Amino acid sequence: MKELFIKYKSVIRFIVTFLLVYIVLTFAYKMYLQYSSDSEYYPDYMTHLVGVQSAELLTVLDYDVKLLPHPDEPSLKLIINNKYLARVIEGCNSISVIILFISFIIAFAGKFKTTAIYILAGSVLIYITNLVRIAAITAGLYHYPKHEYILHDIIFPAIIYGMVCLLWVVWVNHFSLKKEGDA
Numbered sequence: 001m002k003e004l005f006i007k008y009k010s011v012i013r014f015i016v017t018f019l020l021v022y023i024v025l026t027f028a029y030k031m032y033l034q035y036s037s038d039s040e041y042y043p044d045y046m047t048h049l050v051g052v053q054s055a056e057l058l059t060v061l062d063y064d065v066k067l068l069p070h071p072d073e074p075s076l077k078l079i080i081n082n083k084y085l086a087r088v089i090e091g092c093n094s095i096s097v098i099i100l101f102i103s104f105i106i107a108f109a110g111k112f113k114t115t116a117i118y119i120l121a122g123s124v125l126i127y128i129t130n131l132v133r134i135a136a137i138t139a140g141l142y143h144y145p146k147h148e149y150i151l152h153d154i155i156f157p158a159i160i161y162g163m164v165c166l167l168w169v170v171w172v173n174h175f176s177l178k179k180e181g182d183a
Helices: 002-007 011-038 045-060 095-107 114-141 143-173
Strands: 065-069 075-079 084-087
Touching: 002 011, 011 095, 045 065, 045 075, 045 084, 045 114, 075 114, 084 114, 095 114, 095 143, 114 143
Parallel strands: none
Antiparallel strands: 065 075, 075 084
């Protein structure tokens, strides 16, 4: 048993580190959501910010956009040319994806400064990609309403999760301290 543990020590360390970081960050995020429900920002600050920035991006793209609180659920309604097309819910704010990204990077940590900079840069890139994703889905629904399923459930998740996987591959191959023989 001890030999097996020694043989897979780096794999076990990765899994334990990943899970611990993921659990801690997810718990912190859930606490944030719980305590932000009394905030002036609806439904919470980050979701509100993503909704506002997505609407601003659509406005820059020359759409007439309104962002309104949804009366029946904790979300924001994105309206283009008086047509309700999308809602921005808590799951749309990219925080859960960023938590997943950070957990992996820390589990495969490199030098502290490099790790911190990569986490910051990768998180910003994921956040910006998410804003573009929301704006593109909304504009896509305006022009191609029959393609809601493929736009929302296939293409855009593939883009954001594909980018996260690409960031992970770049990290492991260029910045992580793990050597080929370690894993």
